[in-house]
Amino acid sequence: MSKVFSAHAVSVDGYITGRDPGAGRGLGDGTMLFDWYFGGDTPSRVFDGFLLSEPSARAFDALAGRVGAVVAGRNTYEDSDGFGGGSPHPAASLFVLSHRPPPEMSERQTLVTTGVQDAIAAAREAAGGKDVGLMGGGVVTEALKAGLVDEVILHQVPILLGRGRPFFQSLPEHVRLRLVEAIPAPGVTHLHYEVER
Numbered sequence: 001m002s003k004v005f006s007a008h009a010v011s012v013d014g015y016i017t018g019r020d021p022g023a024g025r026g027l028g029d030g031t032m033l034f035d036w037y038f039g040g041d042t043p044s045r046v047f048d049g050f051l052l053s054e055p056s057a058r059a060f061d062a063l064a065g066r067v068g069a070v071v072a073g074r075n076t077y078e079d080s081d082g083f084g085g086g087s088p089h090p091a092a093s094l095f096v097l098s099h100r101p102p103p104e105m106s107e108r109q110t111l112v113t114t115g116v117q118d119a120i121a122a123a124r125e126a127a128g129g130k131d132v133g134l135m136g137g138g139v140v141t142e143a144l145k146a147g148l149v150d151e152v153i154l155h156q157v158p159i160l161l162g163r164g165r166p167f168f169q170s171l172p173e174h175v176r177l178r179l180v181e182a183i184p185a186p187g188v189t190h191l192h193y194e195v196e197r
Contacts, residue, residue: 002127004120004143005151006134007063008167009033009188012156015164016137021079030164033157036188047090055185059192063153067092068130069123071116071143074098075165076136085109088135093126095119097139116142141169144195152177154191 008016011033018030027033040053046064050057070092072080077096080088085106087094094109097119105111110126112119116139123132134140134149143149154167177193 002068002124002129003066003131003150004124004134004148005063005066005131005153006140006143006149007153007155008135008140009036009155009157010167011159011161011164013160013162014167015161016167017079017165018161019163021075021165023078023081026079026081028164030161032159036155036157036185039187053186055183056188056190059183059185059190060155063133064089066131067133068127069093069095070133070135071095071097071112071119071123071139072134073136073139074100075138083109089133092130092133093123095123095126097142117146117148120148137165137167137169140167141171144171144175147197149195151180152193152195154193156189156191157187158189 010016018028021028036056037050040051042052042054042057044050044057045061052060067089070087070089086108095112097112097116099113101111120132134143176196178196180194181192183190
């Protein structure tokens with residue numbers, strides 16, 4: 001069965017955006033969270049235009065190659081200007097979890113209003129045996145609460161942002177993780193965890 005995982009660039013103090021994120025502003029003043037996408041000389045095999053360091057390219061492409069569908073929250077969708085009508089992944093369908101309809105959606109985007117379980121089920125079906133990626137702190141938190149997350153990957157950038165949108169929101173209980181791999185790279189450390197059941 002396909003796996004469900006989140007992979008987020010995150011500051012050391014746990015933020016996935018800087019101050020004042022939003023439509024037309026992206027990550028606000030937290031754009032350096034993605035500097036490692038363009039900080040090397042190794043082209044990504046999955047994402048055109050990404051030039052990563054060799055260890056980052058290896059880790060990033062291994063994850064990106066697994067994705068068949070993506071579930072994103074409404075804030076992530078709006079902060080990313082609707083992904084230009086596409087998806088954050090060049091070959092994956094996008095499922096947007098929201099209780100409010102977004103202004104416009106394309107044929108590659110599906111709105112799900114009935115909860116994270118339905119969104120992940122629909123994404124799994126669309127993924128064709130590949131894995132489902134989760135985007136956004138709210139989506140990841142709801143999926144963790146429902147016991148649906150298999151892996152958590154943090155691309156930890158060595159900066160303290162001080163404020164922004166936090167990755168994790170309040171959880172009703174502890175979630176234990178097992179470190180699978182830690183890959184240090186220029187400007188980022190890739191931390192791959194499995195969720196313990």
